[in-house]
Amino acid sequence: MAAPPAEFALIARHFLPLAGPEALGLADDAALLDPPLGRQLVLAADAMVAGVHFLPGDPPETIGRKLLRVNLSDLAAMGATPLGYLMTTALPRDLPPGWLAGFVAGLAEDQRQFGLSVLGGDTVSTPGPISLSLTILGTVAPGAALRRAGARPGDEIWVSGTIGDGALGLRVLQGHLPADAEGHLARRYRLPEPRLALGAALAGHARAAMDVSDGLVQDCGHLCRAAGCGAVIQADAVPLSPAARALVMADPALLPLALAGGDDYELLFAAPPGAGIAALAAPTGIPVTRIGQFTEGPAEVLVQGPEGAPMALPVGGWSHF
Amino acid sequence: MAAPPAEFALIARHFLPLAGPEALGLADDAALLDPPLGRQLVLAADAMVAGVHFLPGDPPETIGRKLLRVNLSDLAAMGATPLGYLMTTALPRDLPPGWLAGFVAGLAEDQRQFGLSVLGGDTVSTPGPISLSLTILGTVAPGAALRRAGARPGDEIWVSGTIGDGALGLRVLQGHLPADAEGHLARRYRLPEPRLALGAALAGHARAAMDVSDGLVQDCGHLCRAAGCGAVIQADAVPLSPAARALVMADPALLPLALAGGDDYELLFAAPPGAGIAALAAPTGIPVTRIGQFTEGPAEVLVQGPEGAPMALPVGGWSHF
Structure with a gap:
């Protein structure tokens, strides 16, 4: 043997x-x-x-x-x-x-x-x-799972944490963008933060939820298609980390990358107005931000730029094929 | 979007x-x-x-x-x-x-x-x-799972189906051995037959079980180590398919490959004498064969050749590293 x-x-x-x-x-x-x-x-x-x-x-x-x-x-x-x-x-x-x-x-x-x-x-x-x-x-708990389908026109669009760090962090690690002093962006690319406490707190309160992996705009489109409604996101309401904000301030062309680049692993969710989302999230210590609204109409995501005009988003999220 | x-x-x-x-x-x-x-x-x-x-x-x-x-x-x-x-x-x-x-x-x-x-x-x-x-x-059912540990000296060693088809079938597909007319060996390499009905029938009756993936002899060694006992396998009791038997008859040097080559996905199990294994297996239609016995002593597998002498098994099973 x-x-x-x-x-x-x-x-x-x-x-x-x-x-x-x-x-x-x-x-x-x-x-x-x-x-x-x-x-x-x-x-x-x-x-x-x-x-x-x-x-x-x-x-x-x-x-x-x-x-x-x-x-x-x-x-x-x-x-x-x-x-x-x-x-x-x-x-x-x-x-x-x-x-x-x-x-x-x-x-x-x-x-x-x-x-x-x-x-x-x-x-x-x-x-x-x-x-x-x-x-x-x-x-x-039986029946309490958050699902992608369920958003309704008039529901608010919320997101946890900050958006764009992962996509920018990847470019930093590839040498295409300068690193921030604390290494925040690279760390966010390498070590996403699963929002377990927030997800548990939202169960039974949010109408729909998913995590942002393919990019905020593309993933918001998934919520729209699942619900048969549209969405409007205010670009300047989307929360950016100080490191991401510094890069976007220096080169506004990076904003679409932050909004559509992916690798965020933040929670994106729908809640009716007055659902008390901020109070639900507060005990978890995880910041949440309202970034727009679901709307009547076709399953499309309109991103309004700082001046209210629709923003062009050349990056369509990440696809393997 | x-x-x-x-x-x-x-x-x-x-x-x-x-x-x-x-x-x-x-x-x-x-x-x-x-x-x-x-x-x-x-x-x-x-x-x-x-x-x-x-x-x-x-x-x-x-x-x-x-x-x-x-x-x-x-x-x-x-x-x-x-x-x-x-x-x-x-x-x-x-x-x-x-x-x-x-x-x-x-x-x-x-x-x-x-x-x-x-x-x-x-x-x-x-x-x-x-x-x-x-x-x-x-x-x-709770507590009914078959486990690898549990064989005792004196228990019989049983195996389902036939052994060696997968290892020989791989060599056929690689062009190292001639194919059988029905394509049995190649088919057995490509499409193992999970013995679900037999496993369910043995639950609560066999003392230990596993499936043969790394090779009959090496896997029998796993049962020995889990139980702290030895094993003796009679090589000529190991069931071979007609196609495997034809190859081994033509070239007896292929017998060690059949016994140690792996990719069998048959069940190998321990049962006390008189456990009625043949009767338990009969309704499943899956053949079972007694091939040896667990023994007192160190966790080693002795394979007795057709004349009773220990067989040399140069192939030690498949390892990835």
Whole structure:
């Protein structure tokens, strides 16, 4: 009988410390989980490929965290609470020394921060770039999940946090834009902040919600199509971080990129006037800003520039194909 | 507002027809699922990369099915019933025309055969080879799941179906071995048969179980290590298909490959003598064969050749690293 091959040693060394008790030591064919009583399951999956979703030079500590956070952001958009995740990694054989240890250390930190652990997964080799896939499980009270459909004409459009940091941060890391002194934009690209507490607070109050991944304007269009209504966004109401604002002030042509560039992972949601959104959000400490209104009419998003005229948005969001 | 990019059209055209009602039209941030009452959840994930887990020339119809069946085989090994799955696909931009339609058509056929549907997923582009990841959900009665640990010295070793077809089929497809007239070996490599009915029948009866993916001998070693006992397998008791037997008769050096080559996806399990395994299996129509015995001693697998002498097994199973 040959010794267990390197694959098992790798899993035991790196992934076993991430595993919760339901993972059965990552030594069985599957995980076993008692679903929390009286809750619905919420399930999402995202994939990331080196050179497409993260930069080959990104610190390994942030890469797994970004994948986990992108999935946690999907839970936040549904108003759900995290339960656990499964992850598959396709890794080249010539990974730099220490890469996997850093990758796992970042995940461990986020597991502590967000209160979940690995349930299972698979580790394989690839002749291509690093390819990662993560499936997340969460739970929500029955019927309380936030959905994309549900906005009505007259509802207010709200967004959490600040918009554009991720898209600008990517350009900073690519060397196309100057970095801010605190590294805020690059950090926001690498480590999105899933708005779990806000999503939970909005469940039962917001009429529709999603997270902003493809770009604010394109994603607002998704809410419009799901609801069969239009939307007007006031560009100067869209919250920008100080670092993003400084770039846009220096070059106003960057504003469309901020509004349509994507990688924000903020919550975008609809609420009727008087829903008390600011008061609901206050205990979470997550800023929320009203940026426009849903309207009667076709499923189109009109962005009004600072002078009230429609803004041209040449960037149509990010598409893989 | 730009039209939805090609990615959404691709998902709507190809993946939406695979989606169950819990997938919410693949239009929300996550799926919503009421977990079946009084059942435990069983969760597994597997990844496949072109050129590593399947051949670039494999028909697209079989590739998604193989990934699904490999995961279904993990459920079978736990005695679980399928509930649904999430899948991520990283696809090159230069896929041959019709590839994706064939890939999805194969999945649709297996969804019907095994009674499950897509809950969610993600589709991204990659500059590398096709990379697929699938997370499967199943359920099992509380406490009834089959586990890898639990074999005891004196327990019989059983295996379902036939062993070696997958490993030999791969060599046939690679042109290293002659094909059988019916294409049995190639088909077994491309389309493993998850033994769901047998796994369910064994729950509560077998003491330990797993599916054979890395090779019969290596996987039997996993059962030994989990239980802290040894095992003896009689090589000539291991069931071979007529096509595999013909190859081994022509070249006895192929027997170790059959026993240790992997890609079988048969169930390997431990049962005490007199457990009535044959009677339990009979209603499923899945053949089962007793191939040896667990023993006192270190966690090693001894394979006795046709003359009773220990067989040398130069192939130590498949390792990715």
